[in-house]
Amino acid sequence: xxxxxxxxxxxxxxxxxxxxxEVAATEPWVAESAPRDIILPKVLPDADHLIAYHVVTMGRxxxxxxxxxxxxxxxxxxxxxxxxxxxxxxxSPGMRAETPTRGALEAATAGELPFTMSYGGNGAPSAxxxxxxxxxxxxxxxPLLENLPRVIKAGAPRAGDASWLGQxxxxxxxxxxxxxxxxxxxxxxxxxxxxxxxxxxxxxxxxPEQAGWLAGLRDPFVGKALSLMHAKAARDWTIEExxxxxxxxxxxxxxxxxxxxxxxPMHYLAQWRMQIASERLGSGNAxxxxxxxxxxxxxxxxxxxxFKKLMGVPPSDWRRGVRSGPADxx
Numbered sequence: 001x002x003x004x005x006x007x008x009x010x011x012x013x014x015x016x017x018x019x020x021x022e023v024a025a026t027e028p029w030v031a032e033s034a035p036r037d038i039i040l041p042k043v044l045p046d047a048d049h050l051i052a053y054h055v056v057t058m059g060r061x062x063x064x065x066x067x068x069x070x071x072x073x074x075x076x077x078x079x080x081x082x083x084x085x086x087x088x089x090x091x092s093p094g095m096r097a098e099t100p101t102r103g104a105l106e107a108a109t110a111g112e113l114p115f116t117m118s119y120g121g122n123g124a125p126s127a128x129x130x131x132x133x134x135x136x137x138x139x140x141x142x143p144l145l146e147n148l149p150r151v152i153k154a155g156a157p158r159a160g161d162a163s164w165l166g167q168x169x170x171x172x173x174x175x176x177x178x179x180x181x182x183x184x185x186x187x188x189x190x191x192x193x194x195x196x197x198x199x200x201x202x203x204x205x206x207x208p209e210q211a212g213w214l215a216g217l218r219d220p221f222v223g224k225a226l227s228l229m230h231a232k233a234a235r236d237w238t239i240e241e242x243x244x245x246x247x248x249x250x251x252x253x254x255x256x257x258x259x260x261x262x263x264x265p266m267h268y269l270a271q272w273r274m275q276i277a278s279e280r281l282g283s284g285n286a287x288x289x290x291x292x293x294x295x296x297x298x299x300x301x302x303x304x305x306x307f308k309k310l311m312g313v314p315p316s317d318w319r320r321g322v323r324s325g326p327a328d329x330x
Contacts, residue, residue: 005217008230009144010196012279013137014047017191020172020184022116023129025061029120030090032066032097039084039133046282046321049138049145050084051195052131055155057169059127062093065151070094076166077155080198082148084133091126130172132191140311141275143213143261143268144199154198168194216260221246221253229269233276234296239265274310277303281319288315 023031033039033052040050054063055078062070063079066086070093073079081087088096120126138145155165172190175183203214216222224246229237242265243253257265273295280291292303307315313322 005223005226005230006144006196006199009142010136012275013142013144014279014283015134015136015192015195016047017132017134017188017195020187020191021129021131023131024116024118024125025059025091025127025129026118026120026123027091027126028095029127030088030095030097031117031119032099033081033084033087035086035099036084040135047135047137049136049142051134051136052081052084052087053134053191053195053198054079054089055130055165055169055172055194057128057130057173058125061089061091061127061129063087063089063151063153064093068151071151071153073153076169077153078165078194078198080152080154080195081150082145082152083150085150087151089129089131091120130169132187134191134195137275137279140278141271143272147212147214148199148202152198152202154201164197165194168197211260211262213261216257219256219260221248222257222260225253225257225265226268229265229272233269233273234294236296237266237269270306271310274307277307277315278311278318281315291315 025031036050039052040047054073056073056075058075060072060074063073064070064087065081066088068087071079086099090097136142136145168190172187175186175190199214203218206215206218216226225242228242228245239254240250243250246253248256254264257268261268263271276295277291280286280294281288286294288304289300292300295303297303297306304315307318311318
């Protein structure tokens with residue numbers, strides 16, 4: 001059941017893969033990430049959140065947030081910077097490079113996808129990487145992003161192609177090398193699937209005492225309730241009905257849900273409805289009354305009041321791109 005809620009979130013927040021790089025690096029080498037405001041317009045101009053990833057396909061290297069501890073990586077492993085924070089990839093820990101400028105990025109991405117980049121000397125590469133970006137909506141409510149660590153390392157280097165990520169690497173390298181028609185779309189979808197697998201591995205590794213939305217997905221009672229609310233967001237749910245559906249008493253269910261997610265079930269449902277509404281407002285031509293009905297409001301006026309209370313602007317302003325505050329900068 002939990003996977004349904006995860007899939008629903010990924011679909012509703014418009015997870016999109018784009019901008020794909022092949023990197024060949026010769027020791028000593030170091031590369032620093034471009035700023036978010038340079039990268040994001042090239043990935044998904046109207047999105048507000050950037051995710052960066054680097055898959056090591058050959059050799060070894062280190063990845064880290066700027067000022068953060070170095071993380072050793074080897075072929076078959078991936079490092080994901082879930083908030084697109086400034087970071088460094090290098091042959092040795094502690095190395096720094098100049099931050100890429102807008103002009104440098106434009107030059108590097110002037111050709112056809114996948115873009116190729118080289119770092120270090122002129123000898124044989126000591127490491128090869130497949131790097132890229134994904135974008136998605138962070139506002140008004142993205143419970144997945146809010147509960148992911150800023151850096152995730154995943155993969156099974158000793159499993160080779162037998163692992164899911166190993167299969168991703170093999171297919172990505174093959175698509176990059178052959179440059180067949182439609183490769184850009186294939187690589188984008190592969191990167192989206194890779195990210196989902198990284199999230200799955202992270203979910204499976206969470207300690208039993210972990211709280212948060214991901215821990216809620218894994219919980220048999222809260223996970224089922226999340227799936228029910230996501231499957232039928234327009235339904236007039238009550239705590240009593242949800243508790244009955246998942247097989248708990250009202251008080252136990254309400255406490256368990258709030259303890260894990262940090263908010264009561266009805267508050268979560270209200271926020272998720274607004275996420276659906278904001279996505280519909282931004283991606284289609286449905287009128288406000290139709291959207292209101294789709295997420296369970298009896299009148300356009302009631303929906304508009306609730307939307308403005310939570311979002312800070314009326315639905316009509318949101319559709320025009322007006323936001324009450326700065327977009328998520330993580």
